[in-house]
Ligand SMILES: Nc1ncnc2c1ncn2[C@@H]1O[C@H](COP(=O)(O)OP(=O)(O)OP(=O)(O)O)[C@@H](O)[C@H]1O
């Protein structure tokens with residue numbers, strides 16, 4: 300299965316979510332192979348993985364690879380021979396041919412968005428740019444659930460019947476500081492993976 304993290308707006312925690320999802324996935328399925336395809340020319344996911352290696356750590360089960368149009372295309376064929384619980388997570392760039400390709404190879408697209416109504420517009424724009432029929436859901440990240448903005452965001456999504464994860468990732472200093480490390484504490488991402496497994500299993504039937 301290929302899961303792409305995409306949003307036409309930058310800085311919405313795509314890379315952070317890709318890395319935490321990878322960690323949460325191998326925590327749930329310790330024998331699975333997770334491939335993170337870094338399709339963003341900013342190379343943030345690759346830099347994150349380099350920092351892990353520089354600290355002498357080895358991320359068991361997770362492989363972060365730089366991706367271009369060709370590798371993304373090939374990911375489709377490779378996914379066909381994956382083990383049942385192996386997964387490819389694509390960290391997409393905010394625009395261009397690589398974003399389009401990252402979306403079109405996906406079995407499922409996750410659209411991370413912050414909890415401000417303005418950002419929700421971008422999430423909708425991203426969803427409407429998906430190839431027709433691509434299953435997707437919005438993931439609220441860096442959220443502050445006690446604010447009016449959060450409630451307005453959830454209401455706006457639900458009024459439009461926008462598919463979304465029930466789990467919301469809270470704004471946390473610990474998540475911000477996880478850059479360059481193997482995520483140990485997984486916070487709400489454990490719940491996100493639980494929901495993701497449910498969605499992917501349904502798609503697979
Ligand atoms: N749950 C969170 N709580 C607090 N800060 C967070 C959280 N998730 C991500 N961040 C921070 O938000 C910033 C943007 O995150 P990230 O780099 O993952 O976004 P991105 O969508 O990949 O950005 P870009 O478009 O530049 O690739 C980073 O400083 C990151 O540490």
Ligand SMILES: [Mg+2]
Nearest residue numbers: 313314339343
């Ligand atoms: Mg990024």
